[in-house]
Structure formats: structure tokens, C-alpha cells
Amino acid sequence: MWTRASIVTISSVPAAAIGFAAFASSMVGCGQVSEVPAPAAADGGQQPIDVDANPGSAVPVAVAGTGDDASRRADASADAGGTASADVNRSEADAQTESSVAAPASADGAASNDAQMTLGLCTGPTGAKASDAQAAYAKWKADLVTSTGARGFRRVLRPNSPNAINTSNSEGTGYGMLLSVAMNDEALFDDLWQYEQLFLDGNGLMNWEIDPTGTGPTAEGTGGATDGDEDMAFALLWADHRWGGKGSLASTYHALALTQIDLVWQHEVDQSRGAALAPGDQFPSGAGVLNISYFAPAYYRAFGQANGKQTDWDKVVESSYTIIAASLNAANKNATNGLVPAWATPAGAPQTANATMPTNYQLDSCRTPFRLGQDYCWYGEARAKSYLAKISAFYQQIGASHIVNGYNLDGTANPTNPTVNQSAAFVGPAGVGAMSDPAFAMLRDQAYAGVATLGELDGSTYYTESWTALSLVMMNGEFWDPAKP
Numbered sequence: 001m002w003t004r005a006s007i008v009t010i011s012s013v014p015a016a017a018i019g020f021a022a023f024a025s026s027m028v029g030c031g032q033v034s035e036v037p038a039p040a041a042a043d044g045g046q047q048p049i050d051v052d053a054n055p056g057s058a059v060p061v062a063v064a065g066t067g068d069d070a071s072r073r074a075d076a077s078a079d080a081g082g083t084a085s086a087d088v089n090r091s092e093a094d095a096q097t098e099s100s101v102a103a104p105a106s107a108d109g110a111a112s113n114d115a116q117m118t119l120g121l122c123t124g125p126t127g128a129k130a131s132d133a134q135a136a137y138a139k140w141k142a143d144l145v146t147s148t149g150a151r152g153f154r155r156v157l158r159p160n161s162p163n164a165i166n167t168s169n170s171e172g173t174g175y176g177m178l179l180s181v182a183m184n185d186e187a188l189f190d191d192l193w194q195y196e197q198l199f200l201d202g203n204g205l206m207n208w209e210i211d212p213t214g215t216g217p218t219a220e221g222t223g224g225a226t227d228g229d230e231d232m233a234f235a236l237l238w239a240d241h242r243w244g245g246k247g248s249l250a251s252t253y254h255a256l257a258l259t260q261i262d263l264v265w266q267h268e269v270d271q272s273r274g275a276a277l278a279p280g281d282q283f284p285s286g287a288g289v290l291n292i293s294y295f296a297p298a299y300y301r302a303f304g305q306a307n308g309k310q311t312d313w314d315k316v317v318e319s320s321y322t323i324i325a326a327s328l329n330a331a332n333k334n335a336t337n338g339l340v341p342a343w344a345t346p347a348g349a350p351q352t353a354n355a356t357m358p359t360n361y362q363l364d365s366c367r368t369p370f371r372l373g374q375d376y377c378w379y380g381e382a383r384a385k386s387y388l389a390k391i392s393a394f395y396q397q398i399g400a401s402h403i404v405n406g407y408n409l410d411g412t413a414n415p416t417n418p419t420v421n422q423s424a425a426f427v428g429p430a431g432v433g434a435m436s437d438p439a440f441a442m443l444r445d446q447a448y449a450g451v452a453t454l455g456e457l458d459g460s461t462y463y464t465e466s467w468t469a470l471s472l473v474m475m476n477g478e479f480w481d482p483a484k485p
Helices: 020-026 069-078 092-098 113-118 130-144 170-182 186-199 226-242 253-268 297-307 310-327 365-379 382-398 424-434 438-451 461-475
Strands: none
Touching (some): 130 461, 170 226, 170 461, 186 226, 226 253, 253 297, 297 310, 297 365, 310 382, 365 382, 365 424, 382 424, 382 438, 424 438, 424 461
16 A cells, blocks of 8 residues: 555656656646746746646457356446637648548437447447537547647647637647547547657657647657557557558558557556556656546557557556445545546545646546546446446436536535536536446436537636547547447
């Protein structure tokens, strides 16, 4: 058991490990617009605060290291204000490409049989239709995808993020790759990957924040961010499954996926912490602070299956669930509500490196029901369902239309941006998690209906539009299910 005394916080990271690690210590939550003072930079000035985000033919696999996998699986089977315009001159080519959205195969109307198969053990919302996901993608692409500053390719920009106006980041690149493969938009997928490849750090992973001109990473934007890196890896596997070959790239999607998976394993899985997922590649071994919302156990099963190293990746699955379980306890006052802390120690204790780092359930943490929802829907993981029952009961009691964008761990409201709007980054993943059990059908259906308006955009336009589209894709069964043969 790790104690606070044994934890090395980010503030002790050597000077050479500045970049995303420094960003993480200065962040106050993704998607938010904040006036919290930034920590002092090395020159005595103020570091900018990132306000977006901290900164998708397989067979089911069992969870390693447990003696009751079969019974668990069997039980599971039975049971900133408004949108600001971007300060960039969008090219004519952008306008032309934005108007064309390749529709996924499913038809309009109620969820198709194919969609229900893709949802696995989960049940999609009543009235879900593919056209909702298509509309969300079209809006996301029109508002956020540009060739300006992309050096011949295209990128996802952040148009209204204070101190980061019109920058791009690895997280948004990962979201864009997931969405473009979901919508059968191979040309955009290839462009986003080639943009990513222009800005690699010394470990071969994308520097997490790139300046608007495409010159290079911002002053605080060096180093990898694991959530974006793992989303890209899964998207590359998905591209191989959907398209095969290599599109306009130099190597095949399959080869690129295997390389990306290996880089995440080498540089962003902390072997000194029982294969716990580190927040980025610049966090030293044993850094002692983690971001639970990065944990994507369904991905790790797919990664292990793809590269034949299932035993290794099952360790990351196990560490993820162990840390999540440890973070829900009486001391944190969240034992029954599923409100995981934004940043925590491997022992599950809320951990902050300085006064501005969030430990409540905020615009990082809100992604957790989405990522664990995938693991239950696709792989029938009972621990995922147990977690989803807690967070879904909490949200359903509140009501989908009353979910705010921030909570203390005890369940009291602590919104980042207390406005009249809602954030799809909260409501969408809540709806995905609610698909795990018919008991939460009301939450599921109401969350879907709200997100499908495309208007729950409180905070960062980039972040909320991304989560609008991702959530609608998932709830319509348009995500690739790697557990399907």
C-alpha cells in the first residue's frame, strides 16, 4: 500500500522532465475557463493554464491475474462560455471538405441490429439514430478542422481556450482520428496522423500541445499525454479493421498501430507501480500521481490482442481497476457515488502537486463512465458494471437535464462554469455508462436526447463538441467493438 510519505509528487520532477508533466501540475481541469492564477514559471513569470483537457476482428479476452474471471464474465453476461469563432483564416479546401461527411453504414431510425451487436451487452437509447452522430460529426468538422497551421495536412484546433487560442493538442488529434474512422473519412484520418507525425518528442510520441502556426510545441507543450496517445493507437487499429492497407500513409495502419502501442507501453506505463498508466512520457518512474480518466481497459485488451502481448496489457487492465476501486472509499466520501478524483495517487488518494491542480470530479474525471462503459459493453467486465452502477445511480437521481460540469467527491455540486448551459463532456459519458443496465434507461435516454441537440456546449468549444460527437457515435453503436470475431 502506498502512503503519502512514499509518493513523489510532480513538484519533485527534475528540470529535464518539464513539459506535459509541468502542464499537469498547473492544470485546473479540462474544458474550463478559469481565472485561477497559474503557477510560477522557471523565469518567475506565469505559466499559461490549459483550459480544455488535461492537459476507437477481435475475440474476447479474459482478465489476467484473477482466479474468478469466468464467473465474473458469466455474471456480467447474465445480468468559456459560448462558441467563439476561430481566429484563423479557413481555406477554401477546408470549406469543401467540411461539407462532405461519409455516413456510416447503419440506417436512420431506431438502433439497427448491427448497432445492437456493436453495443455488445449494452442497450442503446430509445430513438437513437445514426443521423444524430452524422450531424454532430459535420458540426465538429466544420467548426474545428482546419488546414491553416497544419503544414499541408489538417488539424483539430481549440478556438476559444484562453492562453491556448487556436492551438492543437494530442488529445484532440486522438479524438479526431476516432471520429474520422467512425464516419469513414479516411482522407481526414490520414491528414490528422500525418500532422501528428510532424511533432514527435524524443520518445516518438506527439508533443501534447502545438502552436497555431505549426512551428512546433508551445513552451509548456512538450512531452506526450497518454490519453491522446492511446486514443490514436486504438484509432489506428480501428482503421486497419475498417479499411486495411495504408491509405495515403507510408506504412500500413496495422504497422503504425503496433508501433504506437509499443511506444505507449515503453514510455507511458509505469512498471514500478504495477503497470499503472502514467499521465505522460515525461513523468518519471514512480511519480506518484495519476489521472484515472485516462484508464481505458477495453483498449488494453485490444492492444494485447493485436501485438500478442496480452499478459503485459492485462496488467494495465488490473492496475486500472485496482486504482479505481481504491479511489472510492469512505475517507473520500465517494464510496457509493462513483465520483473519482481528477488526479490521485496509485492508492486512490486525491493528490495535488500544487494549489491549482484539481482533485474533485471535473472535466477530466467525467470521461470515466465512457471508457469503462466500453469495457462492459464490449468485454462484459463485471468491475466496469459495478462502477457504472454507482455513477449512473448518482446521475439518474440528479436527472440528466440537471447534471452540472463539476462535483465534489461527496456529490455536492462544484461546477467549473456555472452557466445556464450544460456540458456534453459530462452528459454524454453519463449516457454511455447508463447503457450498462436497463435500470438506468431514463438517464440513458434523457442524456442522449440532450446531447443530440448539439447544444450542450458549456466551456471549451473543442472539448464539448468532441464529446458530443464521441458520445453519439458510441450510443449509436458506431464504435468498433474489438471483442467481436
